[in-house]
Ligand SMILES: Nc1ncnc2c1ncn2[C@@H]1O[C@H](COP(=O)(O)OP(=O)(O)OP(=O)(O)O)[C@@H](O)[C@H]1O
Ligand SMILES: [Mg+2]
């Protein structure tokens with residue numbers, strides 16, 4: 321549909337001066353401007369009572385009888401379905417005191433010396449049950465961008481219809497909340513550019529968009545599907561912890577191999593979890609690579625063992641020999657924290673003793689939540705490709721712009737180099753760990769920091785110049801073979817968890833994926849990260865990160881609105897650099913782990929369904945959208961992963977997704993909030 325066509329149909333747009341449209345028509349923000357206005361307009365209709373029926377308080381009056389609400393605005397029928405949730409919210413807020421007490425007790429834990437019992441990075445930024453206002457943004461270098469966005473917003477406001485202007489002028493939102501500082505100024509300027517207002521109280525439930533570094537249980541309890549946008553899928557740890565990803569890939573391998581053994585069609589009929597494998601087999605997503613075979617995890621994921629499972633760690637201790645190097649990592653930390661290399665028998669023996677002593681410790685047996693994080697050991701890629709003698713890895717992005725239906729994208733990021741030359745025998749970790757955080761520890765960092773982050777263009781030019789001939793690579797290997805490989809791997813990982821992720825309309829997520837290239841140009845996935853770093857402390861990051869965040873928000877908004885209205889997703893007018901990996905419009909419904917079409921309102925803006933639009937799923941039975949919501953991260957489709965067959969039950973509190981710490985998500989986040997963007 322052309323912009324002109326949209327404008328003709330859109331009364332909101334019609335109310336804007338042509339100058340705004342002429343300027344905007346040449347770029348993508350045109351559509352988004354319209355979208356935000358349309359959203360505001362819809363807000364006025366769907367979530368607010370008629371003007372004057374309530375004071376300027378921020379919360380909807382939940383005691384308003386449903387029938388009355390419906391009579392006032394039939395468009396609010398969705399809210400009526402939220403009755404049980406409203407009750408739930410009340411229940412949750414009563415419990416807050418208890419959770420605060422629990423959190424308080426846990427914060428005062430004694431530390432265990434010598435082991436990675438360190439508080440995960442970023443936990444100071446944790447969204448506390450007390451909900452302190454977020455600290456001021458640390459991406460201060462972007463504050464100017466926020467300022468420049470303001471005039472545009474006021475220009476918009478001047479041309480808003482009266483009702484819209486009242487919404488803005490009277491301080492009635494739409495509201496957005498940002499928890500933490502990672503990317504805060506970019507997100508904030510984006511939202512302010514749309515005329516939205518920032519709120520500082522994390523308990524407020526009347527936000528349109530909530531973007532928090534650290535997930536907070538209450539946000540998921542009170543989330544209003546189809547009305548709000550909430551950053552991070554509640555159980556993204558299936559991908560973003562080391563154990564989560566490992567377990568998901570292993571389980572998916574088993575599913576794929578079972579699928580291969582017998583007829584795919586027969587399997588598909590009899591087993592619902594083969595769906596992903598079959599889809600990947602016949603993967604023909606637009607912009608991708610047509611049908612292909614399913615990857616094998618050992619082709620892209622370094623051999624890895626869990627240390628919290630006795631059989632596995634014993635297998636590792638048995639197979640280790642001194643000709644190999646392994647890397648030991650905590651499951652849910654970031655920024656290289658708690659990582660060490662294992663290169664000789666003494667180091668492995670020390671690890672063995674330590675692991676055993678933790679397992680035997682009566683304190684941890686009694687209070688497993690106090691135990692250090694579970695760990696994995698991973699085969700160390702000893703022959704990385706080097707850039708001017710330095711080790712590097714590549715940060716790319718997996719964007720789940722929409723969870724209902726899934727709209728999943730790949731996005732380019734940047735390369736991260738060490739400051740020092742790579743020496744495989746060096747005991748200095750800063751030459752082995754390419755994380756910016758590790759490099760920042762060096763006194764040379766401030767001087768040489770621009771050398772530690774390369775753009776993908778720079779990497780491509782370098783590889784063209786240095787290796788194209790000698791290694792017989794195709795021209796622009798980075799943007800052809802390498803990019804395609806990263807996309808395949810990400811799509812594979814997404815397929816591995818697709819049926820387990822908790823999905824609701826309004827959830828979205830940006831996940832940082834770290835790839836290592838070895839000297840044979842083999843591509844390895846090292847890990848995936850929730851809350852990837854959105855700092856802009858280097859020139860390359862200033863070029864890359866704002867675009868990533870802006871397109872993330874654009875795509876989240878556009879897909880949200882299209883899903884809400886039952887419109888076809890494609891073409892996506894806000895898609896610029898991200899590449900579509902998975903278009904879930906054709907996915908089978910229902911999906912476990914989330915509510916389904918039952919919660920989606922009938923398309924409000926169209927009289928008749930358009931060709932290609934999705935048909936809402938039939939209403940759900942018990943346990944479905946109308947059931948009392950489960951706390952996120954718990955339950956069969958939430959945080960728990962099935963255990964490896966024959967494996968012992970992992971210790972409670974061992975830090976991995978195979979166990980759920982008893983207090984649920986809040987506790988999980990306390991332990992795993994090693995973020996602040998890694
Ligand atoms: N198997 C491996 N072989 C070689 N190098 C590795 C391997 N695993 C990790 N590394 C190096 O160690 C760094 C840190 O590892 P990893 O990314 O898994 O940990 P992290 O603490 O989650 O870091 P971050 O989230 O900040 O990227 C990587 O960026 C990479 O340079
Ligand atoms: Mg990480």
Ligand SMILES: [Mg+2]
Nearest residue numbers: 834846847998
């Ligand atoms: Mg990493």
